Amino acid sequence: MAQVILENIYKSFPGRKGERTVASSTAEPMLLPGDEAPVTTDKSSQLPGSINILRRINLTVKDGEFMVLVGPSGCGKSTLLRLIAGLETLTGGKIWVGEALVNDLPPKERDIAMVFQNYALYPHLTVYDNIAFGLRRTKSENEVEQSPQQVPPWLEKAVVGMTRSLPLGLRYLSDKEKAVDKQVRTVAQLLQIESLLNRLPKQLSGGQKQRVALGRAISRNPQVFLMDEPLSNLDAKLRAETRTQIVKLQRQLGTTTIYVTHDQTEAMTMGDRIAVMNQGQIQQLAPPLELYNHPANQFVAEFIGSPPMNFLPVQVKAPLLIQHPQFRLTLPEVWESVLQKYNGRTLTLGIRPEHLSIGVPAPKNLLVQVELVEALGNDTYLSVSLTETSTLQVRIPPDQVVRIGDRLWLSIAVDKIHLFDPQTAMAIQSESQG
Ligand SMILES: Nc1ncnc2c1ncn2[C@@H]1O[C@H](COP(=O)(O)OP(=O)(O)OP(=O)(O)O)[C@@H](O)[C@H]1O
Numbered sequence: 400m401a402q403v404i405l406e407n408i409y410k411s412f413p414g415r416k417g418e419r420t421v422a423s424s425t426a427e428p429m430l431l432p433g434d435e436a437p438v439t440t441d442k443s444s445q446l447p448g449s450i451n452i453l454r455r456i457n458l459t460v461k462d463g464e465f466m467v468l469v470g471p472s473g474c475g476k477s478t479l480l481r482l483i484a485g486l487e488t489l490t491g492g493k494i495w496v497g498e499a500l501v502n503d504l505p506p507k508e509r510d511i512a513m514v515f516q517n518y519a520l521y522p523h524l525t526v527y528d529n530i531a532f533g534l535r536r537t538k539s540e541n542e543v544e545q546s547p548q549q550v551p552p553w554l555e556k557a558v559v560g561m562t563r564s565l566p567l568g569l570r571y572l573s574d575k576e577k578a579v580d581k582q583v584r585t586v587a588q589l590l591q592i593e594s595l596l597n598r599l600p601k602q603l604s605g606g607q608k609q610r611v612a613l614g615r616a617i618s619r620n621p622q623v624f625l626m627d628e629p630l631s632n633l634d635a636k637l638r639a640e641t642r643t644q645i646v647k648l649q650r651q652l653g654t655t656t657i658y659v660t661h662d663q664t665e666a667m668t669m670g671d672r673i674a675v676m677n678q679g680q681i682q683q684l685a686p687p688l689e690l691y692n693h694p695a696n697q698f699v700a701e702f703i704g705s706p707p708m709n710f711l712p713v714q715v716k717a718p719l720l721i722q723h724p725q726f727r728l729t730l731p732e733v734w735e736s737v738l739q740k741y742n743g744r745t746l747t748l749g750i751r752p753e754h755l756s757i758g759v760p761a762p763k764n765l766l767v768q769v770e771l772v773e774a775l776g777n778d779t780y781l782s783v784s785l786t787e788t789s790t791l792q793v794r795i796p797p798d799q800v801v802r803i804g805d806r807l808w809l810s811i812a813v814d815k816i817h818l819f820d821p822q823t824a825m826a827i828q829s830e831s832q833g
């Protein structure tokens with residue numbers, strides 16, 4: 400088992416005509432003054448014209464931790480995993496796996512198993528042999544205790560080889576093969592693919608292939624698992640089931656895991672901690688509920704939570720009032736010192752759909768018109784217009800009947816509001832949040 404440390408990781412790819420380049424790049428939203436310049440290890444990708452994909456990534460994944468990387472498509476999640484696995488060269492920075500600096504180690508010496516977004520199975524091997532493949536390669540002969548009355552290794556090898564093409568029950572199994580067999584069957588049972596062991600990859604559905612790929616990684620028992628959207632081809636039910644199984648399995652094995660997804664539900668339910676990424680940078684690193692309750696900036700606030708948080712411009716009037724052309728709200732006292740500081744300024748108010756509810760006519764409430772009703776059975780989501788330009792998402796209990804065109808008064812749960820600085824998009828913390 401091992402921790403993984405990413406120190407000041409940079410990655411650029413050589414650019415193509417017409418693309419945003421290092422020299423012309425203006426999108427450095429979170430780069431702070433005094434940031435270290437990257438230690439360049441790959442000169443070609445630092446040439447003018449190259450495109451910054453990852454910038455200033457610092458992350459320590461603890462021994463045995465389940466770390467989720469989440470972010471929108473193209474933000475650099477797969478690139479980061481491929482760097483850790485050794486499948487891409489770093490432009491700058493250092494990567495440690497356990498005690499070892501692995502910058503210059505080839506993938507196979509990093510003791511890492513990766514499940515790719517586009518899983519690759521050996522097409523000519525059965526499911527069983529696909530899973531067993533890594534085990535046969537990694538487990539050395541002397542790992543298995545030699546029993547005194549053992550057959551000579553050369554003879555055993557020959558018999559194993561001769562019977563390998565026979566159906567499983569008729570094969571000769573050496574002690575090593577017996578250990579492999581046990582491991583393959585345990586993993587197959589965990590992933591519910593026991594009935595598929597004799598099939599070839601071409602005889603499997605996408606979801607089944609994905610589970611085999613997962614099984615192959617798990618069975619190798621590496622120091623670190625890297626998983627890149629391993630559940631993307633599964634249907635909703637199997638996805639939820641496999642999600643639980645992976646988490647359970649990871650707890651049992653205690654293997655440090657870095658798991659990539661763009662699905663925020665997956666991130667929230669699986670991760671010990673989540674690193675939210677955008678445009679090649681980590682926006683926030685925190686346990687799931689902390690991201691939900693205390694997002695560090697507007698991007699995280701919008702990305703975590705479904706439907707996303709609503710944002711409205713409000714004017715601050717100390718000591719505790721915030722005003723919008725349509726409503727005025729008195730905030731709890733924990734906001735007093737903040738509002739004093741921002742008195743007279745415009746801030747962005749953030750409120751989640753689940754923290755709005757249908758209320759009564761009042762100056763503190765919002766008069767809205769219902770544009771869309773999505774009744775899902777367990778919840779109802781409304782899209783409502785506050786003014787001609789701003790639309791809000793609202794979650795209401797399913798027993799409240801609302802129709803398109805209805806005019807409603809919405810009440811804001813004042814203890815659930817968020818405030819952001821419109822210039823920096825950073826969250827403003829109240830006193831209770833420290
Ligand atoms: N070999 C490459 N050469 C040039 N650009 C690349 C290369 N590989 C990836 N990119 C670019 O790097 C960016 C990040 O890609 P990456 O695959 O890491 O995104 P991702 O976060 O995994 O997205 P997704 O959720 O869609 O899988 C993208 O803009 C992509 O076009």
Ligand SMILES: [Mg+2]
Pocket residue numbers: 476477478516627
């Ligand atoms: Mg990807």
